[in-house]
Amino acid sequence: MFFKELTEEAKEGAFSNFPLSQNTINLLTARGIKYLFPVQVKTFQPIYDGKDVIAQARTGTGKTLSFALPLIEKLQSVSQDGRRGRAPKVLVLVPTRELAIQVAKDFKNFTKKLSIACFYGGAPYKEQLDVLKSGIDILVGTPGRIKDHVQNSKLELSSVKHVVLDEVDHMLDMGFAEQVEEILGSSYKKGSENNPQTLLFSATCPRWVYDVAKKYMRAEYEQIDLVGKKTQRTATTVEHLAIQCRSSQRAGVLGDIIQVYSGTHGRTIVFCETKKEANELAMNASLKQDAQSLHGDIPQKQREITLKGFRNGVFEVLIATNVAARGLDIPEVDLVIQCSPPKDVDSYIHRSGRTGRAGRTGICICLFQRREEDLLKQVEHKAGITFKRVGVPSATDVIKASSSDAKKLLEAVPPSAVDYFRKSAEELIDEKGAVAALAAALAHISGAAHIQQRSLLNSTAGFVTMVLKCSIEMHSMGYAWRGLKEQLGEEVDNKVSAMRFLKGKMGVCFDIPVDELSSIQEQWRDTRRWQLSVASELPELEEYPQEAARGFSRFGNSRQGDFKRNSWFKSGNRGL
Known part of the structure; x- marks a missing residue:
């Protein structure tokens, strides 16, 4: 079925x-593009x-080429104006410097005949x-710098034939609405038939988009909605995972994830x-990979x-703040993590769009604290997705991944170097x-010599998650x-924490300190009613138990928010 759909898509995009x-076809083919995307x-x-x-389209669907290709072909189909100092025929306005650079690069990749310029603040x-004196065919820029050149009479926009506003919703978020309208005022005359063709691209369509359309676009403009009100607004090739993690554990967890x-x-x-x-x-020491940060305080040259x-x-x-959240089409990003x-919610849509680009499969992981559960559900509802709740990678997962990487590194060592050792x-x-010698070498190469076991429930280091299954609800x-006390005694009270019902209430899962695992496993014997095991992955759970509010559970003395037993049980109120 999937193959058939893909073939149909390729057929339509031939x-x-x-x-x-x-x-243009040769340039597309050289970049591995075999057909146009929807x-x-x-x-x-x-x-x-x-x-x-x-046009309303999800992030990561090939949106830039959807306006770049027809505009390139349109301009190249007429005789070229090679005069020095010629004013641009195409103006593309984008909200950020990084997106301006990326869009200009996309234009340059698919035309060798046209002059492309990129103007943004900080340059x-x-x-x-000097570029303006040489002459421009297509100008990509941010509103602030374009407005500066227009006001200083250095940039003439009266001969612009095509105007593109990309990431319109984000321009509005960043407060560019007024600047954009001032720039458009240089190119448009009210009621004129010679006004530029206007193209608006956005992942979402706030009211301002339609206000701009009414003011500057022809009455018979075409609206293309590739999102729809009830469809998933994120890229469909992204798997969305959620991991519960306390903020204090976040830095340590990132490296393993x-x-x-x-x-x-x-x-x-x-x-x-x-x-x-x-x-x-x-600068987090738990990251085994090289990392750099990107945010607004970093000088423009260094950001580039x-x-x-x-x-x-x-x-x-x-590791980036909002500045890098939109429009950066960095190919083959394997993973996006939201801290x-x-x-x-629009931020999540655009951030998750950094992976699963143009048909690739990607993963987006959202870390959340227990108090942020409602916020997570809000993202699910508004973005039209469902997060798969998973636990932090286990020590076994980390070792497996690390050893695989270490093996690849060993295989890459040239034979001439091997002789020295x-x-x-x-x-x-x-x-x-x-x-033993090779295992030690692999452990050292992978950086996995010191791996911490973590709770699958909340990512706390030094804990292991157990599953206790019951034969009845x-x-x-x-x-x-x-059931636990019958075999493990009263002292289990101080060892078990964060207890949660499994989905369907045919069991529970909970955390115990790693150093208590051997002792508990030695004491425990499975029965027809109860089976206890170490969780290899986070099982599907019931919603947080409401009985906590009625005095059934108390907060743990060392780990706030964990469910532990209290004197309510000891006084004889034993439920079943």
């Missing part, structure tokens, strides 16, 4: 269906025919003025709320160097034995406590 020049299929002809368009004015879900050589973007947090996480380094694989983990559920290797084998946790 290059032969569109007025694409052979040069958003490009829907928008190509209306844009090429000169219609005004409002020297002189270089941009990246190791298991992305690997040493995969590329990961971590989004956090503050610049301080971004800097702290980038950082982004280039990430794209080129100089380092594997980019907390974003209060703005042959004598030392023979000595180690004599001392430890071949398997339980109506109270008191029944589980009684």
Whole structure:
């Protein structure tokens, strides 16, 4: 079924269906693009025919090329104006410097005949003025810098034929609405038939989009909605996972999550709320991968160097604030991590769009604290997704992923280098034995010599999660406590924490300290009623128990928010 759908998509997007020049087709093919994606299929002809368009499409669907390709073909189909100082025919406004650079790069990748310029704040004015003197066909820029050039009479927009507003909703969020309208006022005359073709692209469509449409677009503009009110608004190729984690454990957990879900050589973007947090996480000792931070306090030149380094694989983990959340089409990002559920659901849509780009499968993991459960559900509801709740990677998961990476590193060592270590290797084998010596080497290479076991329920270090299954449905946790005490004695009260019902209430899961595991396993004997085991993954759980509010459970003395037994049970109120 999937193969059939893919074939149909390829059929609809075949290059032969569109007025694409052979040069453009060659450039597309060279970049591994074999057909146009759905958003490009829907928008190509209306844009090429000169219609005004409002296009609503998910992040990560190939949105930039959906306007770049038809505009390139349109401009290249007429005789070229090669005069020095010529004013741009196309103006593309975007909200951020990084997106401006990316969009300009996409244009340059698919035309060798047209002059593309990119103007944004923080870059020297002189270089941009020199480009204006040379002449421009397509100008990509941020509203602030474009407005500066217009006000200083350095940029003439009266001959612009095509205007693109990309990430319109984000421009509104960043307070650019007034600047955008001032710029548009330089290109549009009320009621004129010669006003530029106007193209608005956005993942969401706030009211301002329609206000702009009414003011500047032709009455018969075309609206293309590839999202729909009831459909999933995030890229469909992204798997959404949620891991409960206390803020104090976040730094330690990140290294394990990246190791298991992305690997040493995969590329990961971590989004956090503050610049301080971004800097702290980038310097976090638990990260085995090289990491750098990206936020508004970093000078523009350094931000460009950082982004280039990430794209080129100089380092594997980019830790960013909102500044990098939109529009950065960094190819083959394996993993996106949100350090907390974003209060703005649109932020999640755009952030998760950094992975699963243009048909690739990606993973987005959202860390959350227990008090943020409602915020997580709000994201699910508004984004039209369902998070799969999983536990933090177990020690076994981390070791497996680390050893796999270490094996690849060993395989990459050239034979000439191996000879230098042959004598030392023979000595180690004599001392430890071949398997033990190689295992120690792999552990050291992988950086996994010191791995902490963590709770699958809340990621706390030094705890292991247990599953206690029951042959009947339980109506109270008191029944589980009684089953535990019958075999493990009263002292189990001080060992068990964070108890939760399994889905269906046919058991519970809970945490115990790692150093208590052997003792409990030795004492415990499974019966027809009860079976106790170590959880290898987070089981599906019931909602948080309401009985906590009625005095059934108390907060743990060392781990706030954990469910433990109290004197209510001891006084004889035993439920079942």
